[in-house]
Amino acid sequence: MNTDGNIYKPIKAKLTEVIEESPLIKTFVLVPEKEFSFKTGQFIELSVDSIGEAPFTPSSSPVITDKLEVTVMKTGYVTEYMHELKPGAYMGIRGPFGRGYPVEKFFGKEVLILGGGCGLAPIRSLLYALEHYKDKILKVILCYGSKTPSDCIYKPLFNRLNSIDKFEAYRTVDKADEEWNESVGVATVLLDKVKVNIENSVAVICGPPIMMKFGTKRILEMGYRDEQVYLSMEKNMSCGLGKCGHCMMGKYFVCKDGPVFTYNEIKDQPDIWN
Amino acid sequence: MQNLRCINKEDWNSTLKRLLVSHLIYATTENNSHLDYELITEADVNRISYNRPKPVTPLKSFFLPVSENVTATNSHGKPRIIIGTPNCDTEGLGILDEMYLDKDFKDIFYKSKRENTILISADCFGILEHCHCLSYGIKPYSNGIADLSILEKGGMMIFRILSTKGEQFLNTLTAVVIPEDKNIVEFIEEKHSSTESLLKEANKGLPDYKRTGSLVSEAKKEIWKKYSAKCVSCGACATICPTCTCFLLIDKPGFEKIKQLDACQYPGFERVAGGEDGLAELPQRFRNRYMCKYVWKPERFNSVACTGCGRCIEACIGKINKNELFMELA
Numbered sequence: 180m181n182t183d184g185n186i187y188k189p190i191k192a193k194l195t196e197v198i199e200e201s202p203l204i205k206t207f208v209l210v211p212e213k214e215f216s217f218k219t220g221q222f223i224e225l226s227v228d229s230i231g232e233a234p235f236t237p238s239s240s241p242v243i244t245d246k247l248e249v250t251v252m253k254t255g256y257v258t259e260y261m262h263e264l265k266p267g268a269y270m271g272i273r274g275p276f277g278r279g280y281p282v283e284k285f286f287g288k289e290v291l292i293l294g295g296g297c298g299l300a301p302i303r304s305l306l307y308a309l310e311h312y313k314d315k316i317l318k319v320i321l322c323y324g325s326k327t328p329s330d331c332i333y334k335p336l337f338n339r340l341n342s343i344d345k346f347e348a349y350r351t352v353d354k355a356d357e358e359w360n361e362s363v364g365v366a367t368v369l370l371d372k373v374k375v376n377i378e379n380s381v382a383v384i385c386g387p388p389i390m391m392k393f394g395t396k397r398i399l400e401m402g403y404r405d406e407q408v409y410l411s412m413e414k415n416m417s418c419g420l421g422k423c424g425h426c427m428m429g430k431y432f433v434c435k436d437g438p439v440f441t442y443n444e445i446k447d448q449p450d451i452w453n
Numbered sequence: 454m455q456n457l458r459c460i461n462k463e464d465w466n467s468t469l470k471r472l473l474v475s476h477l478i479y480a481t482t483e484n485n486s487h488l489d490y491e492l493i494t495e496a497d498v499n500r501i502s503y504n505r506p507k508p509v510t511p512l513k514s515f516f517l518p519v520s521e522n523v524t525a526t527n528s529h530g531k532p533r534i535i536i537g538t539p540n541c542d543t544e545g546l547g548i549l550d551e552m553y554l555d556k557d558f559k560d561i562f563y564k565s566k567r568e569n570t571i572l573i574s575a576d577c578f579g580i581l582e583h584c585h586c587l588s589y590g591i592k593p594y595s596n597g598i599a600d601l602s603i604l605e606k607g608g609m610m611i612f613r614i615l616s617t618k619g620e621q622f623l624n625t626l627t628a629v630v631i632p633e634d635k636n637i638v639e640f641i642e643e644k645h646s647s648t649e650s651l652l653k654e655a656n657k658g659l660p661d662y663k664r665t666g667s668l669v670s671e672a673k674k675e676i677w678k679k680y681s682a683k684c685v686s687c688g689a690c691a692t693i694c695p696t697c698t699c700f701l702l703i704d705k706p707g708f709e710k711i712k713q714l715d716a717c718q719y720p721g722f723e724r725v726a727g728g729e730d731g732l733a734e735l736p737q738r739f740r741n742r743y744m745c746k747y748v749w750k751p752e753r754f755n756s757v758a759c760t761g762c763g764r765c766i767e768a769c770i771g772k773i774n775k776n777e778l779f780m781e782l783a
Contacts, residue, residue: 186558187523189708229706233726255726271708388729415725417702420558423715424699425723427745430752435557449744453723453731 186420189226189271190215194264195246200332204297205262206238206250211272216244219308220279220301220411220439224419225249226271227264231257234276234416236438238300240307241279250300250332276419277438280383280409282308289318291375293394295366295386299323299332301411302385306340313345318380320373321348324366324390328352328359347373366390367397377402385411392452395442405443412438412451457632457641458612464628465610466498472534479515481508481537481575490515490535503537503605504578504644506593507762511695512542513549516566519692523702523712527561529569536573536603540595541586541762543574545695547598551754552698562712571622574599574615578644580651583763585776587652589662591760594645606640613641659776660783662757665747668782672743674736680778681739683771688716690765690773691742696750696758717741743775 192215196208207225217223219241226232233255239248253262264270282305290309294302302321309319321340325331331350340348349369351362362369366386382398384391391410398408414426414433421435429448431437445451460468469478478493480501488502489509515535553563576594577584586593595602600619604611611632614620623629660668691697692714699722703711715722718738724730732738750758766774 185524185527185561187560187702187710187712189524189710191708226704226708228708229704231704232702258726387727413725414731415723418700420560421555422552422558422560422698423701424717424745425715427749430749450731453729 187273187418189224189232189273191269192247192272194266194268194270196266197264200250201330203254203330204250204252204332206248207261207264207270208246208248209270209272210246214244215247215272215275217241217247217275218279219282219304221275221277222416222419222434222438223247223249223272223274223276224416225251225261226273227257227260228269228271230260232271232273233257234419234434236279236301236304236411237275238303240311241304242307242311250297250303252297274419276416277434278436280305280308280439282312285309285381286312286315287317287379289320289375289380290316290383291370291373291380291398292319292321292383293366293370293386293390293398294321294323294384295390295394296325296330297332298386298390298411302383303333303336305383306336306346310343310346313343316345318375319346320375321346322351322366322369322373323349324351324353324364324369324386326353328356349373365393367394370397370401377407381407381409383409383411388413388452399442405446406441408442410440410442410445412440412445414438455631456614457637458614458623458629459632459637460610460612460626460629462605462608462610468626468628469493469498469501470495475531477531477533479533479535481505488537490537501536503603503610504575505537506577506579506581506584507539507541507764508537509764511693511762511764512538512546513695513698515570516546516549516563517553517698517700517714520711520713521562522705522709523560523562524709527565529565533566533570534573535570537575538572538595538599539577539586539762540574540593540599541584541591541760542695543572543595543597543599544586544591545760545762546572548696548750548754548756548758549698550598571601571618572599573612573619574602576602576604576613576641576644577648578604579648580655581763583766583776584652584761585656585659585763586761587649588656588659589665589757589759589761592645593648593652604641604644606637611637611641656776658780658783660779662759664783665757665759665779666751668779669743669747672740672782676778676782677736677740680773681736683773684718684735684739684769685771686718686720686735686738687770688718689768689770691716691718693764693768695760695762695764696746697742717745
């Protein structure tokens with residue numbers, strides 16, 4: 180952080196582009212006024228001046244440091260204002276906060292990623308990071324589910340991933356339309372298609388709470404051990420500093436100790452899927 | 454005797470008047486039978502009340518104001534002296550220090566207030582109805598965290614030195630001397646043990662801090678339903694608690710942020726944008742506060758986040774008595 184030692188003070192970032200991903204989801208391209216970098220899976224607090232701030236994990240590559248992209252679903256008070264913003268506007272950024280994906284621990288392994296809905300945003304950043312280190316990764320398999328074809332975000336991403344050596348990407352929708360020629364069903368149906376050496380792999384899960392719950396159950400049934408499963412948890416992260424108390428999950432502050440945890444770390448904590 | 458100092462009370466009062474030129478002095482005074490902190494002027498020095506439990510306002514209010522602009526320039530202002538704090542509150546400040554001065558993120562506003570304050574705790578000579586610090590392993594007299602502890606003995610003020618900062622402060626005061634009267638040690642020990650005896654007698658049967666965690670985590674849903682039935686989610690228990698510090702950040706024009714005290718008893722405390730809320734129901738929020746204080750904070754900070762001050766019992770408009778809850782659990 181470059182905020183003169185004040186952990187509460189945001190830095191300004193200029194909105195240079197707004198990309199419509201789906202009817203409810205937009206990606207904001209931001210150029211911070213001060214030096215800013217993050218590790219994949221860490222989150223930021225993004226604010227609309229005088230309205231409020233909300234936590235988001237950047238969806239862009241952590242290797243790129245002159246700008247960042249944040250994908251936002253219109254789902255509440257602050258995000259409604261965000262969706263009204265036009266290029267040229269300024270937003271506030273605090274962070275980066277928390278513990279992201281331990282990419283170095285994935286070296287020499289296969290990485291199975293299960294994503295749903297807007298959970299693909301943090302995953303896209305992870306995919307960029309894994310692509311950066313692809314010489315050190317054995318294989319990356321993405322299984323992504325959304326409600327309908329129009330809810331699928333980052334549409335060009337999938338063809339691109341499938342053209343990269345060692346990468347495979349699969350999509351499914353809960354409800355198909357006439358043009359859809361890929362899988363139909365919840366995200367976990369895609370897990371039946373993939374070939375993975377479970378013993379030498381890790382699983383990453385990010386999506387809405389219901390998918391996190393049943394996705395984790397299915398991944399564990401496949402034979403993954405608790406410590407091989409990485410979850411990106413969502414709570415009401417507000418200060419990002421482990422102080423305001425809104426994101427407590429048992430003894431953990433999700434904002435500071437997470438948001439990425441292994442299932443082994445949090446399985447005994449209360450209400451983790453809420 | 455090396456850690457003791459004393460000063461004639463008249464000299465102490467004169468010293469305080471002199472210190473008012475360069476310091477803000479807050480001290481406990483009695484108004485309408487209530488004890489509370491007051492910003493002292495020359496005329497108030499004689500009214501300072503020592504060694505009485507317990508000010509209405511918790512000590513945290515001096516370090517975590519209800520509302521504070523945390524994007525403004527952090528100005529130090531005059532140094533402060535706070536006099537008369539009971540040990541339940543100084544121990545509570547220890548938990549706040551762990552939260553706000555942690556190695557990863559220091560809150561510069563909290564830090565400067567801590568550094569800018571000389572904290573003179575007062576050993577409690579007596580207890581109030583709901584005092585139960587000893588049940589949580591906290592003595593009715595400070596042994597740290599505060600800079601000094603003060604005791605009034607007749608016309609004499611006795612200081613126990615608890616920090617280097619406290620010792621340095623006393624070294625600047627000309628009339629302060631090392632006591633020669635050996636009865637002073639006896640006097641202090643007698644006061645300490647008599648207050649401890651009162652606490653033990655008053656809190657017989659109350660489970661102590663070694664048991665509270667397991668009692669809370671193993672409590673059945675019915676307990677939370679029963680005790681939360683009288684809760685109106687007003688948050689008074691959290692506001693008055695010396696260790697509850699949850700807050701909101703409120704955005705103002707110019708990317709300013711106002712940090713405002715919050716409470717997990719308020720609806721929506723844990724609600725996320727999509728609408729999911731792990732604490733949507735009142736019994737869940739009620740239980741959350743106990744889990745936080747007696748199970749999760751001890752796991753994280755190695756100390757129960759309750760100092761036994763009893764203010765939450767006094768502040769509750771639903772007359773919920775947490776000690777009754779613990780007696781039922783035990």
